[in-house]
Amino acid sequence: MTEPAAxxxxxxxxxxxxxxxxxxxxxxxLSLSYGKDVPTVFASLFSHEGFxxxxxxxxxxxxxxxxxxxGSLGICGVTLQSILRNPLAEPYTLGISGGASLGVTxxxxxxxxxxxxxxxHPLMGFMGALVSIIIIYALSMRRxxxxxxMILFGIVVSLVxxxxxxxxxSLLDPDKMQLTLMWLMGDLSSLDISxxxxxxxxxxxxxxxxxxxxxxxxxxxxGGEKAHYLGIDPPRSYKILFVLTSVLTGLCVSASGIIxxxxxxxxxxxxxxxxxxxxxxxxxxxxxxxxxxxxxxxFSRYLLYPVELPVGVITGIFGGLILLFLLMRKx
Amino acid sequence: xxxxxxxxxxxxxxxxxxQIVLKDIDLDVERGxxxxxxxxxxxxxxxxxxxxxxxxxxxxxxxxxxxRPLGDYSRRTLAKHIATLPQTLDMPFPYTVEEFIxxxxxxxxxxxxxxxxxxxxxxxxxMNALNIGHLAGRQINALSEGxxxxxxxxxxxxxxxxxxxxxxxxxxxxxxHQMRVLEILENLQTKGLTILMILHDxxxxxxxxxxxxxxxxxxxxxxxxxxATLTYENIExxxxxxxxxxxxPLSKKxxxxxxxxxxxxxxxxxx
Numbered sequence: 001m002t003e004p005a006a007x008x009x010x011x012x013x014x015x016x017x018x019x020x021x022x023x024x025x026x027x028x029x030l031s032l033s034y035g036k037d038v039p040t041v042f043a044s045l046f047s048h049e050g051f052x053x054x055x056x057x058x059x060x061x062x063x064x065x066x067x068x069x070x071g072s073l074g075i076c077g078v079t080l081q082s083i084l085r086n087p088l089a090e091p092y093t094l095g096i097s098g099g100a101s102l103g104v105t106x107x108x109x110x111x112x113x114x115x116x117x118x119x120x121h122p123l124m125g126f127m128g129a130l131v132s133i134i135i136i137y138a139l140s141m142r143r144x145x146x147x148x149x150m151i152l153f154g155i156v157v158s159l160v161x162x163x164x165x166x167x168x169x170s171l172l173d174p175d176k177m178q179l180t181l182m183w184l185m186g187d188l189s190s191l192d193i194s195x196x197x198x199x200x201x202x203x204x205x206x207x208x209x210x211x212x213x214x215x216x217x218x219x220x221x222x223g224g225e226k227a228h229y230l231g232i233d234p235p236r237s238y239k240i241l242f243v244l245t246s247v248l249t250g251l252c253v254s255a256s257g258i259i260x261x262x263x264x265x266x267x268x269x270x271x272x273x274x275x276x277x278x279x280x281x282x283x284x285x286x287x288x289x290x291x292x293x294x295x296x297x298x299f300s301r302y303l304l305y306p307v308e309l310p311v312g313v314i315t316g317i318f319g320g321l322i323l324l325f326l327l328m329r330k331x
Numbered sequence: 332x333x334x335x336x337x338x339x340x341x342x343x344x345x346x347x348x349x350q351i352v353l354k355d356i357d358l359d360v361e362r363g364x365x366x367x368x369x370x371x372x373x374x375x376x377x378x379x380x381x382x383x384x385x386x387x388x389x390x391x392x393x394x395x396x397x398x399r400p401l402g403d404y405s406r407r408t409l410a411k412h413i414a415t416l417p418q419t420l421d422m423p424f425p426y427t428v429e430e431f432i433x434x435x436x437x438x439x440x441x442x443x444x445x446x447x448x449x450x451x452x453x454x455x456x457x458m459n460a461l462n463i464g465h466l467a468g469r470q471i472n473a474l475s476e477g478x479x480x481x482x483x484x485x486x487x488x489x490x491x492x493x494x495x496x497x498x499x500x501x502x503x504x505x506x507x508h509q510m511r512v513l514e515i516l517e518n519l520q521t522k523g524l525t526i527l528m529i530l531h532d533x534x535x536x537x538x539x540x541x542x543x544x545x546x547x548x549x550x551x552x553x554x555x556x557x558x559a560t561l562t563y564e565n566i567e568x569x570x571x572x573x574x575x576x577x578x579x580p581l582s583k584k585x586x587x588x589x590x591x592x593x594x595x596x597x598x599x600x601x602x
Contacts, residue, residue, distance in 0.1 A: 085423045212443050219437055221424055225417050228386050230490070231410030231438035276424035279444045 016274055020287040027294040031063045034298060061193040066297045066311075067290040068203040069188075069256050072248040074289020075210050075282050077263025079241055082217040082278060084147040087271070090263030091249040094151070095136060095158030096129045097260070100246075100253035101184060102161045103128020105168050108180065118195055122202070126250030132157050133242045145224055145235065186259035186312020188297050195255070203251055206244045207286065213241065214279030221278070259312045261319025262289050268326065292318075336395075337362045337525055338383065338494065343392035345378055352378045353549045356392070362493070365516070365526045367540030367557075369533060371570050374546045376529045377418060380496050383527065384415040396494075410438040414487035418498040418529075422471050428482050429454060429467040435489035457489050461515060477508030484515065495519065497528035501535065513539045533587045537561050538579070545569055561585040 033041040036051060044052040077090040084094075091097045107113070107124035116123060136157055140150035165184065169177055183190055216237055219227045224234040252259070266288045267281060274280045296314040303309060338360035345353045353375045360366060368376050381387045383394060385401050394401045396412060404412070414435070422431075429451075436450040458464045463481050471479060480500060487495055495516075501509040509532075516526055517539060530536040536543055536557070543560040545553040547569040553560040563576045566587065573590040 082424075087423065214444060215437065215440075215442075215446075218426075218430075218434055222420065222422075222434070225381075225386060226415075226420060228406070229384055229410060229413075229415040229417075230434060231407040233406050271424065275430065276426045277430050 013274065013280060017284065017287070020284055020291065024287050024291040024294070027291050027298070028063055028067070031066070031294050031298050032059050034302060057193065061191065061196050062188050062297065063294060064196060065191055065199060065255055066188055066294045068199060068207075069252045069259065070262055070289040070291070070293025071286040072203050072207055072252050072289070073259060073262040073293070074266040074285035075207060076245045076248050076252075077289075078267045078278065078281050078285050079210060079213070079217060079245055080263070081267060082221040083238055083241060084150055085221055085223060086147060086151055087268055088264065089151060089154075090261075091129075091245065091252075092258060092260040092263065093158070094154035095132050095156075095161060096154075096246065096249045097253050097258045098158040098161035098165070099132025099135075100125040100129040100250045101258055102165050103131075103250065104254050105165050105180075109168055109172070118192065119198065121254040122195070122198065122251050124250075125252075125254030126247055128161075129246040129250035129253070130243070132161060133246050137238070137242065145238070182310050183257040185310035186257045186315065187310045188256050188300075189308055191255055199251060199255055203248065206247045210241075210244055210248075211279070211282050211286075213237075214277070214282050217241075217278035217282075218276075221276075257310070257312060259293065259315055261315045261323075262292055265315075265319040265322050266292055269322065272326075335398075336360060337397060339393075339395040339398075340383070341393050341395075343382060343389040343394060345375075345382060345387060345389050347378075351549055353382070353389075356551060358544065358551065358554070360494075360525060360527065362525055363520060363523055365520050365539065365541045366528070366544055367536035367542070368527060368529045368544050368546060369531070369536050370546035370552070374569075375549045376546050377498055379546065380415070380498055380527065380529060383494075384413055384496050385409050386415075407438045410490060410492075412492055413494045413496060414490040414492035415496040416483055416487050416498060416500060418502075420483060425470045425472060427467065428458075428463065428469050428471060428474070431471050431482060432458065432486045432489055435486040438490065453489050453491075454485075457485050461485050461488075477504050477511070480504060480508065480512055481515070484512065488519070493523075493525060495524055495526045495528075497526065499529050499531060502531055509535060533561060533566070534579075537584045537586065538582060557584050561587060563587075 044055055080089040081087050103124035104121050107120045112120040136153045139153040140146050219230050219232050227234045267285045270284045270288050274284050297311045300309040300311040300314045336359040340358040343356040370376050433446045433454045440446050440450050461481050501512050543557050552569050553565045563574050566574050575588040577586045579586045
């Protein structure tokens with residue numbers, strides 16, 4: 001006897017993406033216009049003085065970077081979680097952000113800008129991220145790839161790298177320390193806006209490339225052995241994906257320091273809504289990550305106005321609470 | 332070694348570090364065979380399956396698929412010829428049954444972001460054939476062991492392979508689900524699929540396999556029809572356990588009864 005096939009419940013994907021886009025658009029408007037009404041903002045867009053200047057020099061660049069960094073961290077989280085088959089993986093927990101921050105710190109201390117120009121920080125951030133991921137991968141790669149040991153090695157590397165960063169900072173003079181400490185906690189205010197034309201393409205291109213890995217990430221999330229049987233060469237895929245996430249993480253850290261939890265909380269929440277399929281998860285996590293960081297940045301600017309908080313503190317508190325809530329509800 | 336064999340394994344050895352797992356394995360597999368690989372734990376059965384699947388490479392010897400060395404096939408092409416179900420497959424993410432099964436079409440579908448309608452139709456057909464159509468929207472992790480095993484199998488089937496490699500496909504299932512899964516496999520065999528599976532239940536192997544390959548201590552100890560291989564001498568030697576072998580009254584296949592040691596003291600004779 002055959003049981004009839006029940007109609008497959010379709011997820012309201014279009015609706016979910018529409019809601020995400022509306023939220024994102026709302027957060028962008030809020031970030032640009034906070035304290036002013038929207039018509040004034042539109043009028044000022046074309047003006048070169050007064051609030052127009054604030055928009056041009058501060059709010060627009062800051063919102064653009066928050067968008068790109070938030071989105072990038074979101075999809076880095078999705079990618080690493082699939083490879084490691086663990087919903088707790090993200091650039092921060094894996095020590096990739098730690099490596100990037102060490103790279104940027106070295107660049108600061110050695111004043112590499114005098115040699116490499118304005119691109120010294122992003123470049124060294126990427127190098128640091130890549131080095132840390134290579135170390136972690138190599139350590140967990142004895143005979144065959146073991147995702148669980150990669151997480152553990154990631155935590156170790158993360159601790160060691162951040163200790164080195166703090167050691168270097170402790171040698172700096174106190175004035176400099178305050179600024180660098182802000183940056184280390186995740187900060188969108190200290191960005192050099194002349195670098196925006198560099199960040200836009202170099203954060204967008206790897207993200208777009210990651211979007212094309214959705215189906216492969218589905219297969220990889222079944223584990224290396226099964227992925228092999230379905231026609232993929234996992235070590236080759238891992239390497240490509242690690243390089244892409246290193247570029248993104250390195251640039252994000254050089255732009256805005258270590259912003260934790262975005263790569264963890266955004267995919268976690270969205271997986272419950274859009275499902276586990278990675279193409280949908282990548283696109284929605286980009287939008288969701290951008291939204292989450294922009295809205296967190298608005299809070300960081302105005303919560304204790306005129307004192308500005310590092311945005312990493314806000315994402316940490318928000319993200320931690322949301323995650324706690326989700327975990328409590330599950331058990 | 333026969334030239335026209337679908338799968339031809341010749342002189343294959345494999346070591347894991349210093350430990351020799353398999354030595355000098357020779358095995359030819361014809362199209363449409365259902366081969367039951369049996370043997371004690373740690374004998375090298377799973378390793379043999381991984382070698383045939385191309386996941387491990389032999390240290391010595393060769394494995395040919397349709398007359399060409401396995402290494403000549405690209406990963407994607409090989410996935411169209413051989414589908415493999417590993418012993419354990421845990422799912423960290425909440426895929427639905429349909430989302431999971433359609434991944435079996437990965438080697439065929441070159442689309443960037445999703446699977447085509449025609450691929451989804453293959454999935455639907457297979458689900459209905461296996462009687463799991465009603466599970467399509469359910470989450471994999473919420474299924475019972477028996478249902479999940481059928482879903483795993485469905486993913487291998489939509490891969491449309493010529494050879495199916497299964498590592499203990501029925502070990503955790505109750506007797507009803509064991510029979511259902513093995514009947515599905517029997518049905519696939521009549522459609523020309525070749526199946527190699529590791530089984531621990533000797534009686535199921537006897538009932539459902541056209542050939543038994545008994546592996547012990549890294550070598551093939553016996554290979555042939557169930558009646559020729561599942562003798563009490565072979566089983567006692569390979570497993571170091573006393574058994575009685577009878578005949579299944581309906582199928583006339585060997586039927587193996589394990590014998591507890593406590594009954595051996597009183598009656599030391601063997602049947």
